[in-house]
Amino acid sequence: MNPEDDLGIWKRIQASDSKAFDTLFRQYFNYLYKYGLSLSSNEEETKDAIQDVFLGLWNNRKKLTIKSSVKYYLLQSFRRSVFNKNRSNSLVSLEEHHRDMWKTESVESSIMARESEDQLKFNIKQMAKVLTPRQREAIFLKFYDGMDSDEISQLMQIDKKAVYKLISTGITRYRKNLKKL
Amino acid sequence: MQKKFNHIDDLLADSYFIEWLCDPTEESDAYWSAQSEINPNLRTLIPFAKNTFNNITVEANEVSNTLVDTALNEMHRTGKVRIFNFKTAAFLKIAAVLLFFSLAAIYTLLPKNEFSTEYGKTMAVDLKDGSEVILNANSKLSLTNNKGKAIDRQVWVSGEAYFNVLSNPKSPFTVHTSRGDIIVLGTIFNVEDTPESFSIYLEEGRIKFVPKPEYQKQSIELDVKKRLIFSSSNERFELQDNNDPNITAWKEKKIVCQNMPLSELSKEIEAYYGVDVVLKQDALADRELDGILENKSLDELLLIVCEALDIKVISSKNSIEFSYY
Numbered sequence: 001m002n003p004e005d006d007l008g009i010w011k012r013i014q015a016s017d018s019k020a021f022d023t024l025f026r027q028y029f030n031y032l033y034k035y036g037l038s039l040s041s042n043e044e045e046t047k048d049a050i051q052d053v054f055l056g057l058w059n060n061r062k063k064l065t066i067k068s069s070v071k072y073y074l075l076q077s078f079r080r081s082v083f084n085k086n087r088s089n090s091l092v093s094l095e096e097h098h099r100d101m102w103k104t105e106s107v108e109s110s111i112m113a114r115e116s117e118d119q120l121k122f123n124i125k126q127m128a129k130v131l132t133p134r135q136r137e138a139i140f141l142k143f144y145d146g147m148d149s150d151e152i153s154q155l156m157q158i159d160k161k162a163v164y165k166l167i168s169t170g171i172t173r174y175r176k177n178l179k180k181l
Numbered sequence: 182m183q184k185k186f187n188h189i190d191d192l193l194a195d196s197y198f199i200e201w202l203c204d205p206t207e208e209s210d211a212y213w214s215a216q217s218e219i220n221p222n223l224r225t226l227i228p229f230a231k232n233t234f235n236n237i238t239v240e241a242n243e244v245s246n247t248l249v250d251t252a253l254n255e256m257h258r259t260g261k262v263r264i265f266n267f268k269t270a271a272f273l274k275i276a277a278v279l280l281f282f283s284l285a286a287i288y289t290l291l292p293k294n295e296f297s298t299e300y301g302k303t304m305a306v307d308l309k310d311g312s313e314v315i316l317n318a319n320s321k322l323s324l325t326n327n328k329g330k331a332i333d334r335q336v337w338v339s340g341e342a343y344f345n346v347l348s349n350p351k352s353p354f355t356v357h358t359s360r361g362d363i364i365v366l367g368t369i370f371n372v373e374d375t376p377e378s379f380s381i382y383l384e385e386g387r388i389k390f391v392p393k394p395e396y397q398k399q400s401i402e403l404d405v406k407k408r409l410i411f412s413s414s415n416e417r418f419e420l421q422d423n424n425d426p427n428i429t430a431w432k433e434k435k436i437v438c439q440n441m442p443l444s445e446l447s448k449e450i451e452a453y454y455g456v457d458v459v460l461k462q463d464a465l466a467d468r469e470l471d472g473i474l475e476n477k478s479l480d481e482l483l484l485i486v487c488e489a490l491d492i493k494v495i496s497s498k499n500s501i502e503f504s505y506y
Contacts, residue, residue: 022253029249034241041482043498047252054256120233124241142203144239149203161196164203168196171237175190 006070015059025054031145032078036142037124039082039133049081061067075155081136122174130177134158135170142167186223188368189230202234222400255299293321294324298340300455301479303432310334310347312354317341317430318453341373343432348386361392370403371429379411382428392418430473436482438470443490444504446470450501454479461504465492 009027012020029050034048052073057064066073122143127136137156141147142163153160185191192198198248201209217223298304306314306322313332316322320340325333334354346354348367356363358374368386373379380389383403390409391400399419403409408423427449430437436449444466447458456479460466468490474482483494483501495502 011194025256026249029252033244033248037241038239047248051252058299068249106433122237122239124239127239128307131294140239143237146284149200160204162195163202164200167203168194168199171199171234172190177195 007066010066010070013057014064016061021054021058024057028071028074031072034138034144035075036082038127038136038144040085041077044117045085046082049078052081053078064175072148072151073153079155120171120175127174129156130173131170135166135173138163139167139174186220186226187225189226189233192226192230193234198230199234200229295321296323297321301453303434308334308336310349310352310354312347313345314338315343316344317431319455329450339374341371341375341431343369343371343429345369346386360396361390364389364391377414380428382423383407383411384429390418434475436474438472438474440469440471442466443468443470446474446486447503450479450482455499456496457500459500459502461502465503465505468492 006024006027009020009024013024013085025178032050033046036049037043039044056077057074064073122139124136124140127139131139134156138152141152141155142149147155149160149163152163156163157164186195197209198213201213203238209466213223213227217227272434281416288354296304296306296316298318298320300319302318305314306316308314308324314322314336317340321338322342322343323337327334334349334352335354335357337357339359344356344365346367346369349368354365354367356365356372358372358379360374360379363372363381365372365388366386368388369384370386370388371380371382373381381403383405385405387405388403389400396411396416397418401409401420403420406423408421408425408428410421411417412419427484428439431453436446438446442488443460450456451458470486470489472489474485479496479501483496486492486503487494491506492503495504
């Protein structure tokens with residue numbers, strides 16, 4: 001996902017090139033889907049949210065100005081879309097599902113817990129069960145995407161200190177839960 | 182200040198340590214080397230914690246290409262994204278003009294203007310003549326193109342739809358289905374036309390059903406609150422008194438359960454949301470529900486069912502499994 005390529009594709013989209021639209025969609029779907037699962041953990045909603053983002057991108061292509069990063073624009077409007085959906089739906093029911101899935105996956109987790117201590121692998125699905133949405137998001141952006149703290153704080157609209165805190169408590173809580181199993 | 186660090190977890194739980202790993206400064210470098218002086222433990226713990234931190238990975242299942250394709254196709258299909266290239270658009274205009282002249286005679290007979298719903302969605306369509314149609318999930322309504330002509334009151338439906346037809350004795354309203362035509366003078370009724378079942382339920386007014394000749398020659402008149410079904414076992418139409426409270430509940434996004442067994446409810450969920458429902462234990466099929474279920478979202482619906490029956494559900498993308506705890 002080279003930012004210069006992205007801007008080139010974006011210029012073509014602005015010129016109503018539908019092939020460019022498809023290309024961008026394919027390029028980011030995978031990434032946004034995983035990001036979405038770390039935020040909301042509902043697959044259907046995540047897909048809807050991605051479609052909303054691209055719908056907005058296409059419908060507003062003449063008005064929209066993207067200066068620096070297409071990816072940043074996509075991430076920003078994607079998280080807005082996910083949070084809007086989450087607000088309107090009942091979060092309780094989602095949490096219920098996870099508790100169920102947690103039960104069936106405990107065998108897998110206990111294997112992971114036995115892995116050597118200096119190897120910490122976060123699994124997106126399991127993260128959803130033990131971490132808060134913001135901890136999950138910070139960890140995803142830091143360790144999946146490799147964003148630096150400035151980018152994370154900008155995207156999540158929180159102070160850098162808060163980013164460190166989320167990462168730290170996220171790691172700690174995840175490790176504790178792995179050991180319990 | 183003196184902090185206790187006996188294990189790498191103590192370090193990782195310290196957000197100042199995390200800050201140092203993410204964004205080291207001269208100040209924090211100095212701080213942590215001073216800490217190591219005081220606490221020799223840290224000389225081994227710090228590199229260990231650093232290594233753990235740097236090796237952290239996030240795993241997620243890969244997204245299948247099919248899912249990407251489906252998601253992209255959905256966007257094109259819903260028509261919300263009207264995508265043509267300029268070249269294609271010009272070509273389409275020319276093609277449309279040619280088509281208009283060459284096919285003008287039969288053009289008006291072809292179904293045009295399609296409305297379709299995906300699984301889990303319903304849609305209200307206002308027709309030009311003032312009639313209203315509510316489409317159930319996974320259904321399709323087609324209208325004729327009647328630009329510049331007297332309003333043509335005929336529609337094609339597949340799936341399930343609820344009609345509220347404006348009365349106009351001069352111009353009957355016709356609904357074409359796969360098994361025959363419904364001729365209407367102004368009335369409210371529900372049509373279900375799917376490969377599995379066919380039924381017409383009349384709520385108000387009067388309608389006449391003209392079956393396709395291969396099924397039956399004479400037409401059938403329906404009275405209020407009667408239901409016409411097509412029995413696929415003997416390939417005949419049958420008139421019944423309606424005793425299914427659910428028949429038009431779907432349009433209010435409700436499922437009315439009167440001692441409805443879970444096996445029945447599962448069918449409703451399957452039809453509406455396009456998922457497979459599995460009952461892990463056979464005994465679950467006969468568990469009954471009583472009450473009105475609001476069909477807002479699948480998640481909510483499942484939660485209510487589980488609470489009512491004290492069972493659990495595991496749901497994944499395309500399937501739902503009910504089981505005992």
